[in-house]
């Protein structure tokens with residue numbers, strides 16, 4: 002059985018141990034309210050993720066890909082970005098979307114089956130549409146970063162992708178181009194040990210972060226369940242990018258506690274024991290212990306977060322369940338700025354005679 | 358009067374577009390100092406600098422993929438695929454993203470991208486240098502697909518494609534790259550999405566595009582000597598198809614032969630024949646015939662003229678429909 006916790010000989014960057022004790026310099030430049038906000042966002046994310054699982058089981062969402070266990074990797078990295086930076090997610094980054102302030106009801110329309118991509122405004126929210134073709138979004142992030150560099154803007158892009166995505170040609174093309182063009186991009190790999198049912202060792206024979214050297218950029222291995230460590234390495238990569246020093250590859254070691262998606266049965270390919278060992282490394286428990294011990298947060302703050310989460314999740318549920326299908330006219334509305342005349346004719350005949 | 362090759366006309370269109378809009382970028386394999394393997398981008402890097410005209414690594418998916426990010430960042434990418442047969446690695450990015458992005462974002466983004474692909478055969482090329490990839494793109498909703506047939510219209514179409522708000526696949530008929538045309542370069546004239554009647558005639562319409570326009574004009578010349586007068590319709594735009602001009606041609610001539618280099622099965626000829634049935638069946642005097650490449654991989658140089666529609670194959674198809 003693969004023991005994914007420590008896939009490599011080298012130790013990842015870690016500031017807080019799984020039991021909550023500091024093992025590195027935890028002064029990562031965040032103010033106390035920001036430190037608390039990290040916890041709050043992780044709690045909100047987990048509550049919404051669990052609600053989405055419930056919504057799916059109740060038939061209110063189509064297939065849903067849960068991210069439980071990956072909250073620190075997503076919240077820590079997204080929190081390290083500035084408002085004008087641009088995120089290119091794959092399909093499991095709802096927590097990052099929450100941090101970025103994306104309208105989550107619009108985001109969840111993707112999983113509701115009412116609009117592909119999610120109809121939120123990607124430009125205003127600096128968050129690209131959900132991207133399912135594995136690894137393709139990494140290239141977009143590099144292109145965006147190249148464009149920002151041409152404009153001499155002090156910004157960066159961040160692409161999220163999984164361990165499985167590193168097997169795709171697009172990962173290679175994106176990494177190589179990012180380095181060749183000195184693009185201000187962060188290639189953020191959430192290595193959760195599995196690509197559906199395929200374990201890391203069947204996906205790649207060597208580490209992911211060390212490939213960076215071959216591309217000519219720094220590679221960082223970080224404990225993806227340590228939110229402060231993730232924040233700190235992402236912040237450094239963003240500063241590097243903004244300073245014109247080019248891209249960074251970050252490999253965050255984490256674990257998805259749930260199935261690949263609601264259509265998956267993870268018990269078919271991994272042991273309960275492995276899942277249990279990762280439960281002991283839970284990113285929220287760890288950070289909570291750390292904050293309580295350091296005095297940055299107390300039990301009442303946690304209770305407030307839980308209350309806020311409960312109310313917010315109920316609002317999101319109400320928003321989702323009230324969503325009906327978009328008007329049929331919209332089937333035709335967006336494919337082109339200037340639609341072909343034949344498509345206009347199809348639109349007219351389809352809306353005038355819906356059964357015809 | 359001035360005289361231009363298609364390469365020179367395309368080069369001028371790129372230069373004028375870059376001068377007009379400082380957000381226009383040109384990139385691809387070897388497009389920098391070399392000016393591209395066909396020299397279409399010659400001199401552009403010197404003129405506009407290596408930030409706006411640049412070589413990329415040999416990474417077609419990457420080239421198409423960065424177009425998406427650059428568009429989101431407000432640039433207008435004009436990317437070159439080096440050859441038709443090597444554009445296939447880019448298909449996923451084009452089909453899954455470039456074509457769909459606007460729709461996926463409910464019109465909140467657009468992809469004003471041009472992907473230029475030197476295409477089609479007839480140059481005694483090596484394997485992978487004679488492909489007709491048009492239907493892959495024409496079958497993908499969200500894209501426009503255009504094919505110029507001569508130098509002057511190549512200037513016009515590329516200028517229009519770069520100005521177009523939708524993604525355009527721009528297929529350049531390599532065998533016409535060095536053919537000269539006399540006249541002035543101008544954007545005025547037929548717009549995007551309009552077909553162009555290259556020769557008037559009453560007996561039959563030859564519907565075609567790209568390098569086959571010239572071949573159809575030659576065939577029309579031969580047929581004229583037999584007192585069979587052919588209309589030659591240069592489609593220019595495969596998406597959208599100019600259904601009005603197509604229907605008008607059927608009404609006028611009652612007979613149609615479609616000519617293209619691509620293999621017959623599910624080629625543009627199939628679509629055009631079907632559209633004619635839908636739009637103008639009552640005016641047809643004979644079945645629509647197709648003169649096309651065969652359903653085999655593009656052949657080596659020694660056989661390519663047996664593969665490509667010849668004047669003889671075109672004239673004999675016209676004789677068949679006219680005597681139907």
Ligand SMILES: Cc1ncc(C[n+]2csc(CCOP(=O)(O)OP(=O)(O)O)c2C)c(N)n1
Pocket residue numbers: 093133134135162163164165166167193195196197261
């Ligand atoms: C190009 C492509 N191939 C296959 C799939 C089907 N698929 C969806 S997710 C996935 C596994 C991805 O694994 P990883 O990159 O590790 O991300 P994770 O699911 O662990 O977040 C696969 C094979 C896909 N979406 N895209």
Ligand SMILES: [Mg+2]
Pocket residue numbers: 163164165191192193194195196197
């Ligand atoms: Mg994975």
